[in-house]
Amino acid sequence: xKLQQLRYLVEVYKQGLNVSExxxxxxTSQPGISKQIRLLEDELGVQVFVRNGKRxxxxxxxxxxxxxxxxxxxxxxxxxxxxxxxxxxxxxGSLVIATTHTQARYALPPTIQEFLKRYPKVKLSIKQGSPxxxxxxxxxxxxxxAIATEGIDLFPELAMLDCYQWNRSVIVPDHHPLLDLxxxxxxxxxAQYPIITYDFAFAGRSKINRAFETAxxxxxxxxxxxxxxxIKTYVGLGLGIGIIASMAYDRYRDEGLFAIDASHxxxxxxTRIGIRRDAYLRGYAYSFIQGFAxxxxxxxxxxxxxxxxxD
Amino acid sequence: xKLQQLRYLVEVYKQGLNVSExxxxxxTSQPGISKQIRLLEDELGVQVFVRNGKRxxxxxxxxxxxxxxxxxxxxxxxxxxxxxxxxxxxxxGSLVIATTHTQARYALPPTIQEFLKRYPKVKLSIKQGSPxxxxxxxxxxxxxxAIATEGIDLFPELAMLDCYQWNRSVIVPDHHPLLDLxxxxxxxxxAQYPIITYDFAFAGRSKINRAFETAxxxxxxxxxxxxxxxIKTYVGLGLGIGIIASMAYDRYRDEGLFAIDASHxxxxxxTRIGIRRDAYLRGYAYSFIQGFAxxxxxxxxxxxxxxxxxD
DNA sequence: AGTAATTACGTAGAACGTAATGATA
DNA sequence: TATCATTACGTTCTACGTAATTACT
Numbered sequence: 001x002k003l004q005q006l007r008y009l010v011e012v013y014k015q016g017l018n019v020s021e022x023x024x025x026x027x028t029s030q031p032g033i034s035k036q037i038r039l040l041e042d043e044l045g046v047q048v049f050v051r052n053g054k055r056x057x058x059x060x061x062x063x064x065x066x067x068x069x070x071x072x073x074x075x076x077x078x079x080x081x082x083x084x085x086x087x088x089x090x091x092x093g094s095l096v097i098a099t100t101h102t103q104a105r106y107a108l109p110p111t112i113q114e115f116l117k118r119y120p121k122v123k124l125s126i127k128q129g130s131p132x133x134x135x136x137x138x139x140x141x142x143x144x145x146a147i148a149t150e151g152i153d154l155f156p157e158l159a160m161l162d163c164y165q166w167n168r169s170v171i172v173p174d175h176h177p178l179l180d181l182x183x184x185x186x187x188x189x190x191a192q193y194p195i196i197t198y199d200f201a202f203a204g205r206s207k208i209n210r211a212f213e214t215a216x217x218x219x220x221x222x223x224x225x226x227x228x229x230x231i232k233t234y235v236g237l238g239l240g241i242g243i244i245a246s247m248a249y250d251r252y253r254d255e256g257l258f259a260i261d262a263s264h265x266x267x268x269x270x271t272r273i274g275i276r277r278d279a280y281l282r283g284y285a286y287s288f289i290q291g292f293a294x295x296x297x298x299x300x301x302x303x304x305x306x307x308x309x310x311d
Numbered sequence: 312x313k314l315q316q317l318r319y320l321v322e323v324y325k326q327g328l329n330v331s332e333x334x335x336x337x338x339t340s341q342p343g344i345s346k347q348i349r350l351l352e353d354e355l356g357v358q359v360f361v362r363n364g365k366r367x368x369x370x371x372x373x374x375x376x377x378x379x380x381x382x383x384x385x386x387x388x389x390x391x392x393x394x395x396x397x398x399x400x401x402x403x404g405s406l407v408i409a410t411t412h413t414q415a416r417y418a419l420p421p422t423i424q425e426f427l428k429r430y431p432k433v434k435l436s437i438k439q440g441s442p443x444x445x446x447x448x449x450x451x452x453x454x455x456x457a458i459a460t461e462g463i464d465l466f467p468e469l470a471m472l473d474c475y476q477w478n479r480s481v482i483v484p485d486h487h488p489l490l491d492l493x494x495x496x497x498x499x500x501x502a503q504y505p506i507i508t509y510d511f512a513f514a515g516r517s518k519i520n521r522a523f524e525t526a527x528x529x530x531x532x533x534x535x536x537x538x539x540x541x542i543k544t545y546v547g548l549g550l551g552i553g554i555i556a557s558m559a560y561d562r563y564r565d566e567g568l569f570a571i572d573a574s575h576x577x578x579x580x581x582t583r584i585g586i587r588r589d590a591y592l593r594g595y596a597y598s599f600i601q602g603f604a605x606x607x608x609x610x611x612x613x614x615x616x617x618x619x620x621x622d
Numbered sequence: 623a624g625t626a627a628t629t630a631c632g633t634a635g636a637a638c639g640t641a642a643t644g645a646t647a
Numbered sequence: 648t649a650t651c652a653t654t655a656c657g658t659t660c661t662a663c664g665t666a667a668t669t670a671c672t
Contacts, residue, residue, distance in 0.1 A: 001388060003314055004662090020626060032663050034627060044395035054627040054670045062398035069391045069591075073384050077312060080380045084355035087373035280380075315637090331651060343638050345652060350636095365645045365652040 003077060005040040006070040008033045009048060013067050017049065017056040072278070075141065079280035086282050092121040093282050098134040098143035099126060100202060101227045103271065106248045108147070111292040119284045130201040130226070135274055144285055146274035147292070149204050158274040159304040163293035165270050167263035168208070169249055171235050171242040174256055178241065187215045187265050194222040194240035196231050204269035208243055211266045232257060245269075277305050314388060316351040317381040319344045320359060324378050328360065328367040383589070386452065390591035397593050404593050405434040409445040409454035411513060412538045414582065417559045419458070422603040430595045441512040441537065446585055455596055457585035458603070460515050469585040470615045474604035476581050478574035479519070480560055482546050482553040485567055489552065498526045498576050505533040505551035507542050515580035519554055522577045543568060556580075588616050 008022065012033065015021040019037075023030035041047055048063035049056045059067065085093055099108065104126050116124065127137060131148040135155045138146045146158070153160065170190060172178050178185055178193070191212065198205045205224075212219045222240050225231050228248040235242040236256055243266075249259040273289060273296070275281065286298040319333065323344065326332040330348075334341035352358055359374035360367045370378065396404055410419065415437050427435065438448060442459040446466045449457045457469065464471065481501060483489050489496055489504070502523065509516045516535075523530045533551050536542050539559040546553040547567055554577075560570040584600060584607070586592065597609040 001314060001391070002662095003312060018626085029664050030626085031628070031630095031665085035629095036662080038628090044392065045399045046395040051627085052671075055672090056627080060398075062394055065394040066391055069387050069394065073387045073391070076380050076384045076387070080312070080377055080384070081355065083373055083376040083380065084357040087371075088356040313637095329651085340639050341651085342640085342653070342655095346654095347637080349653090362652085363646080366647090366650095367652080 001040065001043060002036075003074070005036045006073055008036050009040070009067060010070050010074060012037065012049070012056065013059065017058070019056060075278060078141065079278075082280045082282060089121075090283055091119055093284065094123040094125070095145070095282070095285055095288060096143040097124070097126050097145050097147060097288075098129060098137040099147040100131060100134065100149070101128055101229075102198075102202075102245055102248060103147050103149075104128060105228065106245065107271065108292070111288065114291050115284075115288050118287070122284050130199075132201060138274055138276055141276070141279075144275070144279065144281065145289065147271065148274070149269050149271045150202065150206065155274065157276055157278070159277050159301075159306070160272045160274050161289075161293070161296055161301065161304050163271045163273055163296070165268040167246050167261070167268050168204075168243055168266045169246040169259040170262050170265075171232065171244055171249055171254070171257050171259050173236060173238055174258065176241065176258070178260060179258060185260055185262070185265070187211060187217055190241070190243075190262075190265065191215075191217040191219050193220070195219050195243060196223045196225070196234050196240045197221060197243040198228075198231070199224045199226045202226055204245075204266075207267045207269055275301070275305060279305075312351060312354060313347075314385070316347045317384055319347050320351070320378060321381050321385060323348065323360070323367065324370065328369070330367060386589060389452065390589075393591045393593060397591075400432075401594055402430055403432040404595065405436070406456070406593070406596055406599060407436050407438060407454040408456050408458060408599075409438045409440060409448045410458040411442065411445065411460070412439055412540075413509075413513075413556055413559060414458050414460075415439060416539065417556065418582065419603070422599065425602050426595075426599050429598070433595055441510075443512060449585055449587055452587070452590075455586070455590065455592065456600065458582065459585070460580050460582045461513065461517065466585065468587055468589070470588050470612075470617070471583045471585050472600075472604070472607055472612060472615050474582045474584055474607070476579045478557050478572070478579050479515075479554055479577045480557040480570040481573045481576075482543065482555055482560055482565070482568050482570050484547060484549055485569065487552065487569070489571060490569055496571055496573070496576070498522060498528055501552070501554075501573075501576065502526075502528040502530050504531070506530050506554060507534045507536070507545050507551045508532060508554040509539075509542070510535045510537045513537055515556075515577075518578045518580055586612070586616060590616075 007026065011022040011026055012019055015025060019033050020030045023033050026033070037048065044066070046062045046066070047060050048066050050058035050060055097108070112124065127134070127143055129137065131150050134143070134146045134148050135158060137143040139155055139157050147163070170178065170185065178189060181189060197208060223234055228244050231242045231244055232254060234240065243262065246259070246261065246263070249257070273293070286301060289296050289301055290298070318337065322333040322337055323330055326336060330344055331341050334344050337344070348359065355377070357373045357377070358371050359377050361369035361371055408419070423435065438445070438454055440448065442461050445454070445457045445459050446469060448454040450466055450468050458474070481489065481496065489500060492500060508519060534545055539555050542553045542555055543565060545551065554573065557570070557572065557574070560568070584604070597612060600607050600612055601609070
């Protein structure tokens with residue numbers, strides 16, 4: 001049994017049982033993969049894949065177990081490499097953050113700025129996606145850390161940690177009637193105007209819906225976006241009023257738009273970070289997390305990952 | 312990185328940083344190991360072992376982490392092989408039980424008899440030792456299942472499951488004065504005679520001590536053994552009275568000895584089985600466990616191992 | 623027909639063993 | 648001096664690529 005053979009297995013599976021694509025992805029030849037998989041199957045005495053003549057068409061029952069374990073082994077091998085890297089150079093490496101537009105644009109900049117100054121040699125990259133996509137990326141090992149606000153409780157592989165709570169604001173163009181009610185805006189007032197807000201998969205959209213439902217109001221959502229900047233643009237064009245994360249409004253930058261605090265209208269949302277429990281995090285990753293949420297010290301994070309018993 | 316290299320690392324560590332012994336154990340040449348370890352260290356860019364000139368004298372800080380992860384990887388590789396074996400032939404394989412003399416001699420026989428009849432092709436072996444040794448064997452992967460009564464709560468790698476409770480009896484030779492008190496024996500009565508019982512590391516010996524302590528009595532323990540049969544022998548010779556597990560007394564087999572129930576004198580003990588949480592158990596292993604403790608179905612055991620979320 | 627996997631075969635490389643050397647206690 | 652690890656070197660085996668073949672859609 002060789003680690004490469006396991007890599008081949010898993011990659012063929014990931015590529016939808018296509019040996020050729022797996023070969024491409026792994027920069028090797030397709031006959032090589034074919035042969036190594038057969039060798040492994042011979043060694044184990046069990047078929048991993050079901051073949052219809054010469055096509056790989058399915059995974060056998062033992063194959064499913066074998067793939068699961070192989071995946072774990074490869075992950076640990078990955079961790080092992082990272083441990084080594086950590087000790088070779090604590091300041092160098094890479095860190096992949098998967099997050100939503102709102103976080104990337106409004107919550108993360110100061111943290112990232114600090115981080116880049118502190119760890120100039122670390123290659124930091126940000127991947128955007130919906131909360132679900134983000135978590136999937138972390139689960140798949142394509143990202144190290146997920147930062148999102150919603151829909152991220154369904155991944156048992158991930159440890160989730162609360163970062164901070166935030167509220168919403170209603171943004172309106174200049175001279176909007178809601179501005180006259182300043183301080184006393186109700187949900188009913190808001191429901192009178194066409195609404196532009198986040199896409200359903202995103203940042204606490206469900207909290208917005210729930211608030212209206214509870215008040216037995218039907219909001220007229222005319223446009224949804226995954227992106228606060230898009231929402232602002234259309235609010236600026238007078239197509240409706242926006243409901244956005246308060247932190248996404250800046251009095252100076254967002255000229256011609258005005259924010260009305262709506263923390264009394266909608267439940268606050270909690271932004272969380274998610275990490276694979278079985279991942280090995282580099283030291284600077286812990287540093288990044290604490291930079292973003294000071295309460296999340298290395299100890300706290302490790303405990304949440306279930307690694308505390310070792311230290 | 313190759314699985315073999317990891318195997319070499321771990322074996323050198325296990326052999327007390329002795330490369331030659333590791334080579335012997337793995338049936339390969341010592342230069343081979345030396346070279347492969349260096350190759351791996353080069354690849355990782357980190358020393359795993361501290362060398363004093365040409366001697367391996369210690370493990371580096373990263374080395375400790377690397378050894379830990381390597382161990383996990385090798386374990387999983389082991390599991391992978393077992394999965395394959397399971398599917399090749401459900402009825403064939405091996406099962407190693409680590410247990411104490413008392414369990415092996417008095418509690419396990421019916422279960423084992425049944426098991427051998429049901430799975431004639433499985434190579435069953437029993438290793439004896441103290442509760443601590445037993446658990447260490449399971450932790451080290453030298454045994455699959457630990458069965459013991461005491462001192463087995465200190466291994467976080469193991470899942471422990473209760474099997475059954477048992478009480479103690481006092482055994483005495485014929486015509487012993489205690490027999491006249493039948494039914495009303497007290498701790499004070501027992502403390503009047505020289506006592507022969509289990510070694511301290513064993514089967515609930517601490518419960519016996521605690522009972523006397525609580526009653527502010529000092530028992531006169533003249534002999535300890537790890538083995539009920541030894542205890543019986545010396546009781547038969549008139550050297551004292553025995554305190555043993557009730558199940559270890561058989562009225563017909565133990566001619567000349569008489570048992571006095573002592574369940575009111577000592578707390579009952581619970582016999583448990585222990586399994587490595589990250590081990591893959593063969594189907595017949597679950598069957599064995601349930602044969603021994605009917606309440607421990609496969610589901611219950613898997614849940615205790617923390618593997619239930621997958622199925 | 624076109625796509626995809628296996629077989630056949632040759633080559634470059636790696637793992638391993640033997641023997642010799644160097645270092646440590 | 649004896650033990651133990653590394654270096655040197657040669658052989659065998661194996662992983663991998665190219666090309667040809669076979670099977671499936």
